[in-house]
Amino acid sequence: MRELKLFLGPQHPGMHGNAAVHMYVEGDIIKKSYLLPGMLHRGFEKGMERHSWINNISLIPRVCVVEPDINEMAFAQGVELLAGIEVPERAHYIRMIILELARISIHMMAYGGLGSPTGNYTLMYHAHADRNTILNIFEKITGHRVYHQYIVPGGVRKDLPKGIEEDIHAFLDSLESRYEEYRDLGIENPSLLKRIKDTIMLPEEVVWDLGVTGVGMRSAVNKPYDLRKVKPYARYDQVDFEIPVSSYSDARARVDIKLKEVVQSISIIRQALEKMPTGPVRVPLGRGQSMRWTVPSGSVYSTVESSRGEFGYFIVSDGKTHPYRVGVRGASYPQGLLGIEKYLPGTRIDDAALWVDTMGVCSPEIDR
Amino acid sequence: MTNSMSNVGRINTLMGKNFSLIDAKIIDQYQVSYVLKKDDIHRALSVLKSNGFRQLSYLSCVDWPNDHEIEMVYIVMNWDEALHIQLHARIDRDNPVMDSILPIYPGAKYYEREAHEFFGVAFPGNPDYDKQLILEGWDDIPPMRKDFDPRAYSDKKFTKRDPKENFEVTDKTSKRPRQERREERANNLRTGGKK
Numbered sequence: 001m002r003e004l005k006l007f008l009g010p011q012h013p014g015m016h017g018n019a020a021v022h023m024y025v026e027g028d029i030i031k032k033s034y035l036l037p038g039m040l041h042r043g044f045e046k047g048m049e050r051h052s053w054i055n056n057i058s059l060i061p062r063v064c065v066v067e068p069d070i071n072e073m074a075f076a077q078g079v080e081l082l083a084g085i086e087v088p089e090r091a092h093y094i095r096m097i098i099l100e101l102a103r104i105s106i107h108m109m110a111y112g113g114l115g116s117p118t119g120n121y122t123l124m125y126h127a128h129a130d131r132n133t134i135l136n137i138f139e140k141i142t143g144h145r146v147y148h149q150y151i152v153p154g155g156v157r158k159d160l161p162k163g164i165e166e167d168i169h170a171f172l173d174s175l176e177s178r179y180e181e182y183r184d185l186g187i188e189n190p191s192l193l194k195r196i197k198d199t200i201m202l203p204e205e206v207v208w209d210l211g212v213t214g215v216g217m218r219s220a221v222n223k224p225y226d227l228r229k230v231k232p233y234a235r236y237d238q239v240d241f242e243i244p245v246s247s248y249s250d251a252r253a254r255v256d257i258k259l260k261e262v263v264q265s266i267s268i269i270r271q272a273l274e275k276m277p278t279g280p281v282r283v284p285l286g287r288g289q290s291m292r293w294t295v296p297s298g299s300v301y302s303t304v305e306s307s308r309g310e311f312g313y314f315i316v317s318d319g320k321t322h323p324y325r326v327g328v329r330g331a332s333y334p335q336g337l338l339g340i341e342k343y344l345p346g347t348r349i350d351d352a353a354l355w356v357d358t359m360g361v362c363s364p365e366i367d368r
Numbered sequence: 369m370t371n372s373m374s375n376v377g378r379i380n381t382l383m384g385k386n387f388s389l390i391d392a393k394i395i396d397q398y399q400v401s402y403v404l405k406k407d408d409i410h411r412a413l414s415v416l417k418s419n420g421f422r423q424l425s426y427l428s429c430v431d432w433p434n435d436h437e438i439e440m441v442y443i444v445m446n447w448d449e450a451l452h453i454q455l456h457a458r459i460d461r462d463n464p465v466m467d468s469i470l471p472i473y474p475g476a477k478y479y480e481r482e483a484h485e486f487f488g489v490a491f492p493g494n495p496d497y498d499k500q501l502i503l504e505g506w507d508d509i510p511p512m513r514k515d516f517d518p519r520a521y522s523d524k525k526f527t528k529r530d531p532k533e534n535f536e537v538t539d540k541t542s543k544r545p546r547q548e549r550r551e552e553r554a555n556n557l558r559t560g561g562k563k
Contacts, residue, residue, distance in 0.1 A: 367502055
């Protein structure tokens, strides 16, 4: 059979973001494949060296478009660790609420994204409608829908607005009441199940070879390797939640884990809203001169559990007003680049989109 | 999966026993940083990997032009002990060569390609470290080096926009004081344009 070269993306309903998968196929079996990144390279790492610590707050959320809050959290945590800032207690809880709302929104988007490569568009519209409700809540809290610039070194930018708890509770209740419906629509749906069950399995050895973290890792190694539990940041050690795991990782298992994580996130937000103390939410960095604020020299690697795995910022300071170097470890680096090259050959063409969706490949954070 | 300072202590003695550390720093209970000699990096990574640090979290470089050196940074993680370890080693900046760590961590392949593209470090042992990854048709020094100036590059690379239209104010009447113009407008309204 003749070998053909095919391009999946960047304009394909199953391709997330501005990257393309190049593949050589025989029939519909992939023989060779690799990701072509670079269409969204904006030079953020260089840009961060040219802006002051505080100016950078407006740059960092743009590193990953669909999930900006983890960027802010990782950067803020790293700077706080370097500068030795103690964040107020209330700010920790607000951060947790923001991060978990963001996690629900991205899981919903990925779950809805499953609809487009499999032809189940109803699922996509429902999931995106729920994501929109979360964006509305974000708009009330931070003033922005997507790039919030809310979590800053020293706390959060502003306190929660009055009455936002009712909005959040109302959303969580409505999501919870429709949770079974969601499962029926998606992973319990027989037509979809045929496509995602036993497709693109991920054995445990491959996880360690690639360096995959997050949902992909937990679904294969059957251990709760989640940074929120392993090295708790914010106040994740003060709330009760479980890490869903499985020992057999196919597309269905990974989507199942994402849906179970949504339930855990709902419970975390409720606990955080309940346990949240009153008080200040931000410590001032410098007295009226935050643009000239300096950070002691050193290098830290600060990590946050994103929806796709370990998301890290490597920050080097030389004691001046600007960072000396900021390196971003995109969580989708292993599964996006090496995973597609090494692991996709042997599967079918339409499985490529399922890999991208269920493993979580965010091309903006690969390019930066 | 418990973390305590004892894990840090265990790694500290392990590293101190096996390697001549240039610098060691405990950042917090989840993170330690070591500065090693360039030749020790591969041995250190092997020792760490056999001690449970199975995941390579990050690989990158930091440019120090004043010292004529490039600093290689390797960050590995142990999920069971909840510990990140930074390994730093400095290499010559004018001829930056660092043997690939591909045999130890296969996941390093694309990190090394990126480091080559942005810092110009060569990684013999990695079969296609010098292939193009993100930057398309790059024709200057590696962009993440400190002496690369983005503004000078864009001035050299792209043509300056030359606006054909002249936006200078030529109508002298518009330079009259605002008060005067407002009065005239009010008069016009009142008298219908007649004096």
